[in-house]
Amino acid sequence: MIQARGLVQTFTTKQGRKKVEVRAVDGVDLDVAEGEVVGFLGPNGAGKTTTLRMLTTLLRPTAGTARVAGYDVATQSKQVRQSIGYVSQAGGVSSYARAGDEVVDHGMLYGLSQAQATASGQQLFEQLDLRGLWQRTPKQMSGGQKRRLDIVMGLVHDPTLIFLDEPTTGLDPQARANLWEHIGRLRSERGATVFLTTHYLEEADALSDRVMIIDQGRIVASDTSENLKAAVSGDQVDLEVADPTRLTDAAAALETIADLVEVDGQHVRGRVSRAGRAVPDLLRDLDRTGIELASIEVIRPTLDDVFLTLTGRSLRDAEAGPTDQPVLEGADQ
Amino acid sequence: MTFVRESFIVFRRQVRMNLRNPAWVLIGVMQPVLYLVLFGPLLKPLVDDFGVENPYTFLVPGLLVQLGMFGAFFAGFGLIGEWREGVVEAERVTPASRTALLVGRLSRDVAQLFVQALILVGLGFAMGMRAPAGGVVIGVLLTLLVGGACAAASNALALTTKSEDVMAPVINMVMMPVLLLSGILLPMTIGPDWLQRVSDFMPFRWIVDAVRDTFTGDFGTSQLMWGTTWAVALFGLALWWGTAVFRKENA
């Protein structure tokens, strides 16, 4: 459904007098199969939105090629646009227009009739819990309601290839879960292909078949989130030992299943791949040797952990950027 | 066919948004009325000195073109707001023709101008203007063409600068010479020779003169030919520029 080879996007911005070139996307290759749900992960400024805007024909690639739904984004942009739905990071509904009108007009620009667009829009309003907001303007909506309206806009023409740029920002847990379900349904009932960006590993985890991680404009990993987490860092197991004299024994026991074991006060920590399976044995072991625990915690790896092992930098450092770029004038949104 | 349909969808959306704003409707209607009622009497004694038979037949065409140009020059400001809200990007991701996205917006500006022109001309007749019907029709058509050109240029400028603060001085810089050199309020023929030569290079002067000729019923003049040529050329140029900007990546 999506094939990209060597996608590059450079922006030139002025920094005082001299012009600075920003390589926002720096040689991205990616393949997404039909019916796949792919999570596109990366810190702020990694190049997610820029990649999406190239794939959705909004931005012409500086170099490289991409085929989306079988069409070339540079030379067959109209066919590409006809085949996709896109929800941008910032949304695209005017604050002063009525929500329903905007949705219908948007659907009609895709060629739907007024009746079709209205029916489809109202159905999506039901499904995404926007009942009764058809006549409201976004100005009178909450942030999360507005975000769901953005999503309705992107889905009103029933696309089977959908690009979502951080669809869940600003949604409460319930709305988030509801959207996840909706995306799941799109895939299972309609065979839709979904390409979504997010900052949350758990989200990519819950939704996608595959996770791609992008950092500084380059893809640094592409695999199932299970594999990424398992292979890359494993789960952190944290034992709080009741009797301080048994700390070394506890550490030795943990060592049998874990890497990078460290002792910190009353705590013994280590990295265990697939801790859910290994920990029951560990507990039996500790019990047999009479080591009493005050508490045990298994912490699933976060995106930060995966990212740290992949790039050697933590997410927070990555956001600041290697050269500490200043805020750029004319950046998107 | 799809082009007309897409333009209409954009047009309808724009009109709907504008009608939701009563201030916009009121200003749109009041503008021509105020010009004629408050400005007309002021110019009337002066106009008598130019040797024009009927002051309103002289005034109304100038006001018409002024309304067309200056109303439309500001049309782009709304587009900057739309761009900031992501509306332009949302429209650009649909398969709709880029020209339709522009033409839909222009149609709103031209429709607004048309209503204002009707009010202005109607009021002009009521106040004693005399002009042949055919001439008025041609004059109004020329005005709409100029208005469309200015609105297209304004929209293009808006999407290029993406900032009211950059756009406002640019518009002012363009408006000053246009206002002073096109003889909208006073005919250029009363000025010194050098000023007339300078104004020869101002396309809008020819258009103002052309509209005046249609109102007095002089259809064979060279001004009318030049004015029409300029109006068509400006419209084509502005439409091309506007479409290019809507098509441009990263708009």
Ligand SMILES: Nc1ncnc2c1ncn2[C@@H]1O[C@H](COP(=O)(O)OP(=O)(O)OP(=O)(O)O)[C@@H](O)[C@H]1O
């Ligand atoms: N129009 C632009 N002009 C100049 N630089 C830009 C522009 N758009 C993006 N950039 C720069 O390109 C880089 C990638 O930006 P992009 O928006 O793709 O990041 P992102 O991964 O979507 O981040 P976020 O998680 O914050 O949305 C950033 O350094 C950004 O400052």
Ligand SMILES: [Mg+2]
């Ligand atoms: Mg982004």
